[in-house]
Amino acid sequence: xxxxxxxxxxxxxxxxxxxxxxxxxxxxxxxxxxxxxxxxxxxxxxxxxxxxxxxxxxxxxxxxxxxxxxxxxxxxxxxxxxxxxx
Numbered sequence: 001x002x003x004x005x006x007x008x009x010x011x012x013x014x015x016x017x018x019x020x021x022x023x024x025x026x027x028x029x030x031x032x033x034x035x036x037x038x039x040x041x042x043x044x045x046x047x048x049x050x051x052x053x054x055x056x057x058x059x060x061x062x063x064x065x066x067x068x069x070x071x072x073x074x075x076x077x078x079x080x081x082x083x084x085x086x
Contacts, residue, residue: 029083036076043069 046066053059 029080032076032080032083036073036080039069039073039076042066043073 043066046062046069050059050062050066053062
């Protein structure tokens with residue numbers, strides 16, 4: 001949440017989602033696949049919103065947010081591949 005609704009502030013500078021920290025050896029594969037699907041859906045939604053946005057600030061925000069979700073998807077894919085290889 002942005003203080004005072006300041007949309008000019010860079011939300012993601014130096015920020016890294018720590019999703020995979022919670023994935024220990026006991027996380028079921030289906031949970032990882034569910035999270036992957038959810039992050040891919042959120043990525044697509046952010047890209048669509050950015051494409052339709054008329055305000056450049058909002059467009060940039062949703063593009064950045066979509067990139068964060070895309071990175072999370074890649075991290076989940078790597079976790080799934082590592083688990084499958086083990």
